Amino acid sequence: MSPSAPEGPTRRSRRGFAGARPVMDDVARRAGVSKQTVSRVLNDHPAVRPETREAVREAMRALGYRPSRSARSLASGRTRMLGVISFDAARYGPAAVLAAIDTAAQKAGYLVSSIALDTADRDTVVEAVDRLSAEGADGVIAIAPQRWVGRALADTALTAPLVVLDDTPAVVGDSGSGARKATGHLLSLGHRTVHHIAGPAGWTSADLRLAAWRGALEEAGAEVPEPLVGDWSADAGYELGRRLARRAGTTAVFVSNDQMALGVLHALHEAGRPVPGEISVVGYDDIPEAAHFLPPLTTVRTDFAELGTRSLRLLLDRIDGAGTPPSGAPVPAELVVRRSSGPPPVR
Numbered sequence: 001m002s003p004s005a006p007e008g009p010t011r012r013s014r015r016g017f018a019g020a021r022p023v024m025d026d027v028a029r030r031a032g033v034s035k036q037t038v039s040r041v042l043n044d045h046p047a048v049r050p051e052t053r054e055a056v057r058e059a060m061r062a063l064g065y066r067p068s069r070s071a072r073s074l075a076s077g078r079t080r081m082l083g084v085i086s087f088d089a090a091r092y093g094p095a096a097v098l099a100a101i102d103t104a105a106q107k108a109g110y111l112v113s114s115i116a117l118d119t120a121d122r123d124t125v126v127e128a129v130d131r132l133s134a135e136g137a138d139g140v141i142a143i144a145p146q147r148w149v150g151r152a153l154a155d156t157a158l159t160a161p162l163v164v165l166d167d168t169p170a171v172v173g174d175s176g177s178g179a180r181k182a183t184g185h186l187l188s189l190g191h192r193t194v195h196h197i198a199g200p201a202g203w204t205s206a207d208l209r210l211a212a213w214r215g216a217l218e219e220a221g222a223e224v225p226e227p228l229v230g231d232w233s234a235d236a237g238y239e240l241g242r243r244l245a246r247r248a249g250t251t252a253v254f255v256s257n258d259q260m261a262l263g264v265l266h267a268l269h270e271a272g273r274p275v276p277g278e279i280s281v282v283g284y285d286d287i288p289e290a291a292h293f294l295p296p297l298t299t300v301r302t303d304f305a306e307l308g309t310r311s312l313r314l315l316l317d318r319i320d321g322a323g324t325p326p327s328g329a330p331v332p333a334e335l336v337v338r339r340s341s342g343p344p345p346v347r
Contacts, residue, residue: 022063031059081111082315083132083140083160085125087149089116091232091259092287093304094143097165100308101141108316113137122152129156139315141165145203161318163311166204170328171311175205178300178333179212182254182282185298185335187220190343191252191280196227197240197264199256209256209284230260237263244279245271251279251344258283258290258299265293265340276342286336296338306331 028035033052040048041056048056059065082105086094102112113135115128132140139161144150150164166172186194196213199206210227217224228243230236237260244250245268255261261283265275273279275295283290286301310328 022065024065026063027056027059027065030063031055078138078319079136080109081113081135081137082312083135083137084112084114084143085128085132085140085153086114086116086143087145088232089143091257093257093285093302094145096304097143097308097311100305101312104309104312108312110138125149125152126156129153129158133158133160139163139319141311141315145205147204148202161315163315163318165307165311168314169330171307171314172330173205173302173304173307174330174333175208176212177330178284178302178335179209179254180216181333181335182284182300183213183216184220185337186252186254186280186282186341187216187222189252189280189341192344193217193223193225193252195225195244195247195250195253197237197244197253197255197260198227198229199232199260201229206256213254230256232257232259234259234263234266236260238267240264241267242271244268245273252282252341253279254282254284256284258285258287258297261297261299262289262293265295265297269294275340278345280341280344282341286334290336291338293340295340298338298341299336301334301336303331303334 024035024038028038031038031052033056037048037052038056041053082101084098084101086098088094089098098114102114105112113132115131117124117128129140137160140153140158140163142149142153142162142164144153144164144166147166150166153162153164163171183194194213194217196210198210198213201207213227214224228240230240237255240260241264244253244264253264255264261281264281268275268279268281275281281297283297283299284302286299290297290299310331
């Protein structure tokens with residue numbers, strides 16, 4: 001018996017076995033091309049003629065061939081896995097961005113390995129980067145709420161391409177414009193000034209909204225009240241709302257996110273300060289529940305899905321070696337007027 005004799009029966013038995021999964025060799029044989037050509041089609045290589053590409057795809061369909069991720073990784077030199085580092089992932093904004101990244105990544109043929117961090121200290125950030133590097137991530141997206149986090153990531157040993165949300169104009173929500181729209185809306189209703197409940201100091205979006213609120217009041221020649229600072233939670237909004245309810249002359253408040261605004265509405269209701277009859281309230285983010293608050297909340301809408309999609313697109317461009325800088329303006333903010341805002345009470 002020749003040395004090659006056992007190979008024939010083994011190959012026949014594999015293909016004849018019910019449920020046996022076709023492999024790349026089977027596709028190449030049926031399409032009449034080389035295994036390398038099949039690999040090129042799988043990885044969308046441009047150096048394949050259209051008729052050859054269609055013949056390979058037809059062979060895949062006929063055989064029911066599904067390429068394994070490991071095979072594609074070997075062919076392309078990539079793992080087809082992306083890393084995402086998120087902070088405060090329980091909040092609506094970061095969670096919505098992460099969901100959009102995951103959806104867009106799947107459409108592009110990538111898996112996502114996400115790490116949600118409760119704290120943003122440097123050691124924790126470095127540990128997350130090391131883990132994603134060990135997993136062989138082709139690139140990393142950081143949903144970073146504070147600018148120093150982006151700088152810390154840039155200083156790590158990460159060699160894969162990196163995109164940091166809120167650190168690149170094309171992948172940042174226009175918090176400044178949104179806060180100006182919220183403040184201007186309340187002033188246009190006739191309020192003499194607008195109070196503000198800000199997010200935590202050092203958070204990019206909170207700082208931008210605080211500065212834009214102050215700037216809008218100064219430009220209008222309105223008094224600038226001392227802002228109150230919360231931690232993004234409804235509990236914080238409730239406690240600060242109780243303080244606002246006791247401030248004489250308060251008729252309008254712009255709150256830096258909808259969760260805190262919910263707490264404010266609760267506190268004002270308990271204090272017998274009707275909204276918007278005595279105090280108007282405007283939030284930020286337009287979370288899905290905002291339209292169902294009592295009263296429905298006027299707020300600023302951020303397109304978190306667009307943020308996630310843009311960040312994924314930018315990362316894939318960097319993975320592919322695109323040297324052009326990212327283009328595009330910040331994701332615009334839209335004022336959504338509902339029943340929580342109205343004219344000031346007649347005194």
